[in-house]
Amino acid sequence: MRLVTILLALVISVTAYAGHHEEKNNIAIIDKFFAMVFTDTAAAKSLLHDDFTFRFMGICTICKSYNKDTYIDEWLGVDIPAVLPNGVELDIVRKIDGGDDIVYIVKGRAEGANGQYNNNYAMVFEMRNGQILDFQEYHSDLLAETRLHRKAVIDLE
DSSP states (O other), X not given: OHHHHHHHHHHHHHHHHHHHHHXXXXXXXXXHHHHHTTXXXXXXXXXXXXXXXEEEOSSSXXXXXXXXXXXXXXXXXXXXXXXXXXXXXXXXXXXXXETXXXXXXXXXXXXXXXXXXXXXXXXXXXXXXXXXXXXXEEOOHHHIIIIISOOOOOOOO
């Protein structure tokens, strides 16, 4: 009986460690993704699940959904360079580890096509089998529209 109890405790410990280890690996995968997403898009793309989706959340000109290919080709290759020709500097402020659901709080700084553009983001990731399945980027869409696309804020009255 004592041997069964010890073996059961060992199995529970190993299972708990494996789950915790996988969570840490998910953070490492997202860190790796951020380290190369602007410099080595092919390597960054390899970290994306085949069913990957990206959404720049909000109501704005470039707020739409992308898949694995269009994220690399259109979002990173066309949409972002059009408004941020010199790129963007992202400072990760906090990482919230929820296993397969991970949130990064990020501050962005850039000189946009229409002047200074500093925005704050909540980047929400869903992981599957060691790859990024879903990525939702929340931001100030009002700031994106006024600073990146030169749209005016008007009084409706």
